[in-house]
Amino acid sequence: KQEVTQIPAALSVPEGENLVLNCSFTDSAIYNLQWFRQDPGKGLTSLLLIQSSQREQTSGRLNASLDKSSGRSTLYIAASQPGDSATYLCAVKKNAGNMLTFGGGTRLMVKP
């Protein structure tokens, strides 16, 4: 059974810092991996999706990498801003028709 772990569970940083969020998964046979953002009391917003054949994806100040063999993904946020404060979730999919398995999330607080 796939297990997804995110470290740290919570993170507080001053504005402007570059930071890295970690996601690990136990079964390396994945179809894709996705990073989401969730604001308090809100639904999910998809940030980046990495197919199993890809090693990274970039969108603005966000960069996500994938190392399937080691079962790891990182989300890099450059020049963090208070508006980045949210919970970040990673999720993996085993195959095209399968459900997503979510990690526990990392609660990020960026202080002005």
Place this chain on the structure above:
Amino acid sequence: GAVVSQHPSRVICKSGTSVKIECRSLDFQATTMFWYRQFPKQSLMLMATSNEGSKATYEQGVEKDKFLINHASLTLSTLTVTSAHPEDSSFYICSARGRNQQGRDTQYFGPGTRLTVL
């Protein structure tokens, strides 16, 4: 672009009553819909998966007689919490999977429904 909507966004009900939550896919046909539940400061937990026109598949520990799921069309799925109790208070999120306008298989999430049972 493709969007998934949920209604209502927030509901407060008395213990013992039933509550229906709707999940609609806009601009695409959802062959599969997923229902998740999220308790405060916890991640999403999959409750059930439903394919259009067939019975939902429930995850272990989820009572199918309590959480009724109907996926009668390719654009609508409903989750009914029957005889709700305070411990059912949670954030319910639906997700729809289908092909977007570019023909790619993808999955979209709804904004969630906050259920509070008094």
